Amino acid sequence: MIATRPADTADALEGGFTEAPIQSARAFREILEAMARPGTIRRVQGARPPEPLSVAAGVALLVLTDPTTRLHLAGRADCAEVRDWVAFHIGAPLTRAEEADFAVGTWEALHPVSRFRIGQPDYPDRSATLIVEVDRLVNHGPALTGPGIETATWLNLPETAAFRANRALFPLGFDTLFTAGDRIAGLPRSTRVEAI
Amino acid sequence: MTEHIEAGAYTFAYLDEQTKRMIRRAILKGIAVPGYQVPFASREMPMPYGWGTGGVQVTAACLVPEDRLKVIDQGADDTTNAVSIRRFFQRTAGVATTEATTEATVIQTRHRIPETPLKAGQILVYQVPIPEPLRFLEPRETETRKMHELEEYGLMHVKLYEDIARHGQIATSYAYPVKVEGRYVMDPSPIPRFDNPKLSGNPAIQLFGAGREQRIYALPPWTEVVSLDFDDHPFQTSKAPHDCDLCGAQDSYLDEVITDDQGGRMFVCSDTDFCEGRRAKGHAGRLGGDQKSSKTFANSFEGIWPGTEGAR
Amino acid sequence: MYVAVKGGERAIDNAHQWLAEERRGDPAVPELTIPQIREQMALAVNRVMAEGSLYDPDLAALAIKQARGDLIEAVFLIRAYRTTLPRLAGSRPVDTGAMAVDRRISATFKDLPGGQVLGPTFDYTHRLLDFALMAEGEAPVARELPPEAPAARVPHVTSFLNRDGLIETATPSDATPPDLTREPMELPADRALRLQALTRGDEGFVLSLAYSTQRGYGRTHAFVGELRIGTVAVEVEIPELGFAVEIGEIELTECETVNQFKGSRTEPPQFTRGYGLVMGQSERKAIAMSLVDRSLRWQELGEDFTGAPAQDEEFVLMHCDNIQATGFLEHIKLPHYVDFQAELELVRRLRAEAAAMREAAE
Known part of the structure; x- marks a missing residue:
């Protein structure tokens, strides 16, 4: 499923940032650009998480999660190797989907996404960020418009209905990062997704 | 420790x-x-x-x-x-x-x-x-949070409208919502x-x-x-009605510099990089002939500081 | 005419040099040492530790020296340093009942278990300048008291009242209190968060608020049930060992007030509580804190909000921090050329338009 990966990622002690302040800074800038310009595909590096996590999902977890964020591992991502890696490098408490600040897994494993926190009317920021593992990321597919997009862009979303439903909740809603190999793209709740 | x-x-x-x-x-x-x-x-x-x-x-x-x-x-x-x-x-x-x-x-x-x-x-x-x-209209965070939640921005419009009633226009010149x-x-x-x-x-x-x-x-x-504005009082930008005295820019925001105690003043770009760039390209304003830089005015400590040689 | 390319940088460097010279003062006078400040300016050190939220007398003394005695500036130095420290562990709650007391007084009972201990207090000094201190002399020695077996535990006055049901029960909780240095302030705040804000709040601000309650702005009829100063052990749980170890001791001032009773036909009347706990010997602050704590509890105790500042949680919590206050207050001396120019241009235009209208009318 994930194309490029070194073979030696099984050990939980391996695969974190070797120079965290610098690597996390560079990776965050890519994630910021990805989220601020929905649909643009960026590359990140520095993490070597265990199967089945992609490099980009591993990077996103290292950059954004820590002992103060509740993490949900969905489907195949919820395996001993990933749990150990998270415990060693991140320390995020694992939780069920409904309580998660971050969740990682394939789109199918994360479903139904209506389970995830969408924030409160007075605190819309208290919502989940989904890290959705996909096979590939290309700028084909449903059209995206909204903040961060000059006119329109396109991204191969796994579906449109869930994202349209999420947009209808604005300013509530979850936010999404798509990861494939070392590539990452963002889809904040503010993005309008074309119906297909 | x-x-x-x-x-x-x-x-x-x-x-x-x-x-x-x-x-x-x-x-x-x-x-x-x-x-x-x-x-x-x-x-x-x-x-x-x-x-x-x-x-x-x-x-x-x-x-x-x-x-x-x-x-x-x-x-x-x-x-x-x-x-x-x-x-x-x-x-x-x-x-x-x-x-x-x-x-x-x-x-x-x-x-x-x-x-x-x-x-x-x-x-x-x-x-x-x-x-x-909304802070200057409602000092309580607990209240303003509710207003944002409910998209209840009437208070802000009332404030802007009171401006118009009193001054004939919206009298907010900076931090304009x-x-x-x-x-x-x-x-x-x-x-x-x-x-x-x-x-x-x-x-x-x-x-x-x-x-x-x-x-x-x-x-x-x-x-x-x-x-924010009203149909009959649309939002307008404003700046001092002058050109930059150094680079001649007509469309940049200006700082006012008092040059003497006889009412003398000059207007210079507040954006020093913009002003320098224009002057480097040969643009000049009313007083742009001399070597004065807009940076001279960005920080006027230079003029009053006794200098390193004799601090006291 | 020259171009002042780096006027700002040079001005800053020069200002810092001048500041260092001013701090030292007359070089003919011996320089203060950190131990001198720590030992002889102990109450200033205590205040800097309390409001800086860092128990380290040496660093507080250094901050006072560096800040030329400006205690708020010293608190600021400590706070900025504190933020960079890693959190290694959380301590267990300290047990003030096991405090080794230097001072312990109750205003509500003439005598009580553990006794009244006056301790080193200014209370009954006559405030006459002691010119003998101007001359250097021998260190004064306190009269030795006949050794008394120290009480293992000094019970709290409120526990006597509680035994008879005369005061509200303060139910212990194992809930992790919020940490206002790690989480944004969220209102309404619970009591733990309020106490946290008050204990590091500005002594002058908390004092004035407490005073205002005594004068009727949110009156709480406070009696000092007990005020105690002394040292307590700080213990940290070591998960690997399965038990707690003592990592040191700190000096604390604790004040418990016994306040206005509440009750009804169905609920017999009971006194209520106010609480103050401050690092170091900070008696005025601890008493003031307990009065303000009690005033802020109006809602929980079913009292009316009278509009008194000391009852207003948002007002108190958002304004008690002197580092926030001094920063924002003093920032208005930074350049505001741009926004002032915007106002100036607007006022000129409004005046011109008004003048034109007047002319047209004439």
């Missing part, structure tokens, strides 16, 4: 990793809900609250070693607080700095948006004193309303940090930002 951080032993960009992660999460939520103020656990920085601690924390969370940082205060690179903040990042992040808007990748600003249009790949970080646009993507009313920080149009449809990422008030908010690129 009493071990001190050695000079030069700071982590990259001063803040510890957990703090940066917390700020980065807040920035991303701010990006996802443009104009909404995200609470964040602002840290005590080694500079006073009210002097840019929010902007400094946002900048610290965004910087990469490859960045070229520009810091301006009142549009100028050479004002003392801009110098102080630039030095802080030179020391703690080792990043290159620049005064050229076009060369900068991250620009931290207080009270201005540069005249030179920004572009994709740039981040503009605003220092914000009071992030809540805006509505973001038709949802949140936002304080653009105390920029002059001259700068408000630059907020909207800007290709750069705009981030706002309020340290003491513990809030971060954001405008992604190309976000629609509308200055």
